Amino acid sequence: MTELGLTPYLALGAFLFACGLLCIATKRNAVGILMGVELVLNAANVNFVACARYVPNFQLEGQVFALLVIVLAAGEAAVALAIILNFYNNHATVDVDKADELKG
Amino acid sequence: MSLDVVLFAVIASATGLSALAVVFSRNIVRSAVWLLFTLVGVSLLYFLIGAAFVGATQLIVYVGGTMVLVVFGVMLTAQQQFLRIRTRSAEWLVGGALAASLFALLVTVSLRLGQARPATSSESLPGAGQLGIGFLTTYLLPFEIISVHLLVVLIGAAYLARAKRRPVDRGAA
Numbered sequence: 001m002t003e004l005g006l007t008p009y010l011a012l013g014a015f016l017f018a019c020g021l022l023c024i025a026t027k028r029n030a031v032g033i034l035m036g037v038e039l040v041l042n043a044a045n046v047n048f049v050a051c052a053r054y055v056p057n058f059q060l061e062g063q064v065f066a067l068l069v070i071v072l073a074a075g076e077a078a079v080a081l082a083i084i085l086n087f088y089n090n091h092a093t094v095d096v097d098k099a100d101e102l103k104g
Numbered sequence: 105m106s107l108d109v110v111l112f113a114v115i116a117s118a119t120g121l122s123a124l125a126v127v128f129s130r131n132i133v134r135s136a137v138w139l140l141f142t143l144v145g146v147s148l149l150y151f152l153i154g155a156a157f158v159g160a161t162q163l164i165v166y167v168g169g170t171m172v173l174v175v176f177g178v179m180l181t182a183q184q185q186f187l188r189i190r191t192r193s194a195e196w197l198v199g200g201a202l203a204a205s206l207f208a209l210l211v212t213v214s215l216r217l218g219q220a221r222p223a224t225s226s227e228s229l230p231g232a233g234q235l236g237i238g239f240l241t242t243y244l245l246p247f248e249i250i251s252v253h254l255l256v257v258l259i260g261a262a263y264l265a266r267a268k269r270r271p272v273d274r275g276a277a
Contacts, residue, residue: 004109014206015207016146018206018210021199026195063158070162072250074169075257075261079260081177086265
């Protein structure tokens, strides 16, 4: 293997996605779950940029989508942290297992 | 082995190990630091691919902005009993099985995709100039939508996280 193809990047993206999913599933700290979401978004971004490099006629689109995802991730982190801080102010905890007031 | 392959192996393994450390470190502060390393590694990958503008944006917005937000969130909520919240082993089992099966599925799909498309790296990626022209012509609508979305989201976040003036009245009501 002398030339890098699309596959290693896609595999790395899949690995980051699996790590993010595991992080979301197992962390009980709300900020930890937010970190998992960031990992998942980064995995998608790796795929976008790798496809921009290796898929013909996708050079501009891949980078454009990656930039849009970066901006969306920044907004998502801001709102999620605001919600987490509100939850912390009202309940004095960041354990998501304690957030069960809406449970039916 | 060309330089690209060696660089990719080094950066990708560092990024993957950092991502694993984000998941498996018990202390939330250490998770934040490992996430920082993961994001830096991903931006280095963008530079390696040749998307310099996306890599720089990742460094500035993600590492400089979003990570600061996350670290602030960690610091504002870091009390001793929340720094290390234990996870039940059943949750580890279910989450690990889910993540492993999804990883296997995605790797299978990407192997097929990679076979369908052999490496066709020819010309360099469009740089910041072409991206800017694209954002102001073809992708003007998504650009405007996302800018207004960012404004609305930041105002909403500031409103949600504002300091409460009278918490006593609120508690009584």
